[in-house]
Amino acid sequence: MPTPDRTSLDAIVRAACDLLEEEGLASLTMAAVASRVGVRAPSLYKRVRDRNTLIRLVEEATLAELGARLDGVHDAAELANRYRALGHARPAAFQLVMAPGAGIPPVDEQYRQAATESILRICAELAGEEHALDAARTLTAWCAGFISMELNGSFQLGGDVDRAWEFGVERIVAAITRG
Amino acid sequence: MPTPDRTSLDAIVRAACDLLEEEGLASLTMAAVASRVGVRAPSLYKRVRDRNTLIRLVEEATLAELGARLDGVHDAAELANRYRALGHARPAAFQLVMAPGAGIPPVDEQYRQAATESILRICAELAGEEHALDAARTLTAWCAGFISMELNGSFQLGGDVDRAWEFGVERIVAAITRG
DNA sequence: ACCTGAACACCGTTCAAGT
DNA sequence: ACCTGAACACCGTTCAAGT
Numbered sequence: 445m446p447t448p449d450r451t452s453l454d455a456i457v458r459a460a461c462d463l464l465e466e467e468g469l470a471s472l473t474m475a476a477v478a479s480r481v482g483v484r485a486p487s488l489y490k491r492v493r494d495r496n497t498l499i500r501l502v503e504e505a506t507l508a509e510l511g512a513r514l515d516g517v518h519d520a521a522e523l524a525n526r527y528r529a530l531g532h533a534r535p536a537a538f539q540l541v542m543a544p545g546a547g548i549p550p551v552d553e554q555y556r557q558a559a560t561e562s563i564l565r566i567c568a569e570l571a572g573e574e575h576a577l578d579a580a581r582t583l584t585a586w587c588a589g590f591i592s593m594e595l596n597g598s599f600q601l602g603g604d605v606d607r608a609w610e611f612g613v614e615r616i617v618a619a620i621t622r623g
Numbered sequence: 624m625p626t627p628d629r630t631s632l633d634a635i636v637r638a639a640c641d642l643l644e645e646e647g648l649a650s651l652t653m654a655a656v657a658s659r660v661g662v663r664a665p666s667l668y669k670r671v672r673d674r675n676t677l678i679r680l681v682e683e684a685t686l687a688e689l690g691a692r693l694d695g696v697h698d699a700a701e702l703a704n705r706y707r708a709l710g711h712a713r714p715a716a717f718q719l720v721m722a723p724g725a726g727i728p729p730v731d732e733q734y735r736q737a738a739t740e741s742i743l744r745i746c747a748e749l750a751g752e753e754h755a756l757d758a759a760r761t762l763t764a765w766c767a768g769f770i771s772m773e774l775n776g777s778f779q780l781g782g783d784v785d786r787a788w789e790f791g792v793e794r795i796v797a798a799i800t801r802g
Numbered sequence: 803a804c805c806t807g808a809a810c811a812c813c814g815t816t817c818a819a820g821t
Numbered sequence: 822a823c824c825t826g827a828a829c830a831c832c833g834t835t836c837a838a839g840t
Contacts, residue, residue, distance in 0.1 A: 447804055447840065468725025474833060486834075487805055495833065536725065542771055543722035546647025546715065553779055560780065577782045578790035581772075582765070585791065589768020590760070592721055598763075600732055601739065603756045611757035612764065619798035626821065626823055653814060665815075666824055674814065806839075813832085820825075 451481040453491045457501045464502060464536045472499070496548045503544060504555040506530075506537040511558030520566050520617045524587050528609065531591035542592050560584075572622045579620035586616050630660040632670045636680045643681060643715045651678070675727045682723060683734040685709075685716040690737030699745050699796045703766050707788065710770035721771050739763075751801045758799035765795050 459480035463472050474485040474495055492498045510530050517523045531538040541551075563580045571579035590612060592598075599605050638659035642651050653664040653674055671677045689709050696702045710717040720730075742759045750758035769791060771777075778784050 449804070470724060470726050473831090475831095483804090484806055485832090486807085486836085489834070490804060539722040543718040543775060545649060545724075547649050550776060556777065556779060564780075575790070577780060578787045581769070581778065581787040582791040582794060584777075585769035585772055586761070586765040586795075587768070588772060589766070590764035592771065593760075593764055593767060596722060597729060598735065599760065600735060601743075601756060603760075605760075608757045608760040611754070612761040615761060615798035616765075616795070619794040628823070652812090654812095662823090663825055664813090665817085665826085668815070669823060804840085806837105808836090808838105810835085811833090814830090816829085817827090818825105819827105821823085 451483050451487070451491075453501075455481045456488060456491055456498070457505055460498055460502050461505055461534075461537060464540070465534060468536060469499075469540065474498075499540070499544070500549045500551060502537060503541050503548070503551050506534060506541050507551060507555040507559045509534070511555070511561065514559065514562040517562055518566065520570060520583065520620075521613050523562060523566055524583070524613050524617075527587045528591050531595060535595045538591065539595055542588060567620065570617070570621045575620070575622070582620055583616060586612060630662050630666070630670075632680075634660045635667060635670055635677070636684055639677055639681050640684055640713075640716060643719070644713060647715060648678075648719065651681075653677075678719070678723070679728045679730060681716060682720050682727070682730050685713060685720050686730060686734040686738045688713070690734070690740065693738065693741040696741055697745065699749060699762065699799075700792050702741060702745055703762070703792050703796075706766045707770050710774060714774045718771060718774055721767060746799065749796070749800045754799070754801070761799055762795060765791060 456477060459477050460472060463476055463480065467476070472495075474488055477498070478485045478488050488498070492501065510527070513526045513530055514523055517526060560580070563584055564576055567579040567583060568576035590609060594605055594609075599608070635656060638656050639651055642655055642659065646655070651674075653667055656677070657664045657667050667677070671680065689706070692705045692709055693702055696705060739759070742763055743755055746758040746762060747755035769788060773784055773788075778787070
């Protein structure tokens, strides 16, 4: 006799995302996620293969949000700023996407592409079609590296980190601009 | 009655580093490390506070190695290439340093400084003293971001990744050079 | 068809007892 | 002083039994 579902994959992934930010990856346990969505841990296995796959889904949700935040932007500096805003809004998820541990299955390529589209478009304008991919990789690598370092406390030598960000944005955008 | 030691902190950290690269962070268990150095897991607690602290020691060893690899370099492109070489030699440790999980105590600042010295020196030459720190952060962020993305499979759109690296090195070094 | 308690394997950590 | 087996708490995962 079928029973109405008490939760959903979507609710599970959202609970996992929230838990990740609030308590960190180590506290993202199956029992904790289950508790948030109102079931017991074994029930989660009806909707996700295992914990590592759930973590992959969190990564994909994060990339989807990044893509949405970058969608429609036309200015390279503004794009970089929005990239950084995601890092500040979801620091743990950002770090997870930057360096998923061994054992976590690779994200579906579609999610990475969604996050890459706007960057490629803007870089094609700035650098020309033939350098668009190299320029996008340069810009993305710098943004991702800066935000990661900022989030994990790698900038310890004082100075103004916001100023360093603006310095970097200006120089990098100029560096990948055709001319 | 004292007994000759059967292992040492140094051997433990080295075993942990090796295990991290060979099997990944999830397989870096106290039992596995203990087995490599010839004791049982509880004995490790005589030399390290807990697993997270052991992981911190692995991070510090990695930063020390990075510092050694960058020591004495005088060319910015060569410095970037050596940075990347460490990422290729110790991918798991590199990713760990880039995004340590929650719960792992912060590395001692001394180790980060050792890795930063050469970068600051070169950037001061290129960008002038007043922009040295901003320039170092720009260069480091780009290197770290590029290498991280390369290691975790973020570059999936084809093209030649080595070419993208060389494009980036050239443009970034030019971008932070005084002028 | 989804949900659960019980069970199992595995891991980090502590501790009393050995040498 | 270091080492160990035993023990405990915790977690991921499976599964038979419920609705």
